[in-house]
Amino acid sequence: MEKLVDSLKKLSNAHGISGHEESIRAIMEEGLKPYVDELTADKMGNLIGTKKGNGPSIMIATHMDEIGLMVQYIDDKGFLKFVKIGGWFDPTLHSQRVVVHTKNGPVPGVIGSKPPHVMKEEDRKRPVKSEEMFIDVGATSRDDAEMMGIAIGTPVSMDREVVALANGKITGKAFDNRAGCAILLEVMRQLADKDIKATVYAVGTVQEEVGLKGARTSAFSLDPDIALAVDTTISGDHPGIDKKDAAVEQGKGGVITVADASGRGLIASPQVLKWLIETAESKHIPYQLEVGDGGTTDATAIHLTRAGIPCSVISVVTRYIHSPVEVVDTADVKACVDLLVSSIEAIDKYF
Template structure:
């Protein structure tokens, strides 16, 4: 599991918001180049790593494994006369979680440190204390005295911004950091390609772009690959901490990978029964812990993939991750390892 943790740390600490995934793509390529037959980048920026099967080409099925490379982040919108920077959110933020955090602005002259500032509590009025934090209330301070200093630092409109957080160890093989959604999925993708020999089928491991802003990369890459079926690897919300009604589900950290039955109340993916049964049967047969999810909330790249071309049978396997879309996401390295093992065992002898 140490190698799994090291890979996750490298990916989590790197930065790549939606549409600016180049750093993550480089890591993904570097980690997989020695264990695949071909790597290419498509026009939208998806990274596609291929390990060809042992059977004759005309008889081989194509399997697509997808995990998105992008993280939610920020982008510079406006620089005021005094050097304070206004921004927009890229992806699904709960804006109060940004208050008083440290950030990195990825400008043309290299990374610049900054903080998201606010009025100190000492001078807040009673009315201000009751107000919910809005995006327009937030700004970035890099220490500049005016707009010219900001521009001279290589910051302009459109500069991407990420949270300045590094991966840290917690108890019980758990870690905390940013962008575990979905650098955990990428870690599974990499580790899977390391562990398997050439199978009967062709494996297309895809790091997709712009999932957090519309499942965009999954749409174009699945159209190009046209796989016989696909598995998406992502993260999902456990119900094992205060503040969440346990009646919503029984998903917990350390209880293994989560097999999706349906998400977004069916507006996203309703997984085919044959894929659900296949994954459950493998997990039971190989004694791999697993959980099942029927969710009302978000969705994944599977929503785009399963509607590509004439339709592609698609499943989702997720890693339970607390506090998703915040700077302090938490997951278990054991769950990542078990997710890899489930996919390895499932694809060793697949007939869908």
């Protein structure tokens, strides 16, 4: 467990918004290299580790990117206007510390806006929109900002590190989907010394948060027999949300997706569900089932690739997804590892 949590912390504390996953790919490459027979990066930037076997092929896909921001404009006073990269809820951005990833290295900044003291009464009653915000790096002019290495298109991520909460929970940025990345590394480490019949493709995908792009291209090139996406899902166990809207809870195991986006995204293969559920029950691994009506995962793109690829998703229940203070229960992360390892060991009984 300690190694798994340390890996998650390292991955979460690192930075890699969609289209700029290089730092995460380097960590993943280092972690996968001892446990796979081949390791390559494709033209999109997906990392693909292959552990060869004589049975069916399975793709385990976990996206490396996090939601972030990108510099759109530098004004005359050196303030940075930005666009959102991925699905931000605007109020979570306000008053955050950020890292601006310039060609000269990281530059710290803060997100600001007009202070409420000078707002009109009606403006104080509504949330500040992202287009009304800006990033302050302390620059005194556009030239000053450019001397720091800031340019149009410079990526920006949240300045936040993982800290422990009570009862095995931890909080940090980008658990969506660095939790999946840490799970994949631990799964491949545990599989290394096992007699696995399947060929396992361990894939760190890019640009999931902006359209499932890396999953689409990597699945096309690999054309696996089966695929599982490893991701996060929203929690229904805190104030402000009803169980009817999110039935899964923290501390009750990994989540197996039956369908997401009301079936518009993925309807999981019945045979894949049978495989995962029977394995979990036979090994006494805690699990939950989910039918969601919200977002999708890499599995949505993968299962429609080529002639179709049987898929499901294994997810970690995560509070406050798409914010800088996401929370996971480390016991759930471990349960996802256990389910994946045991399922892959039993794959030849089902496929």
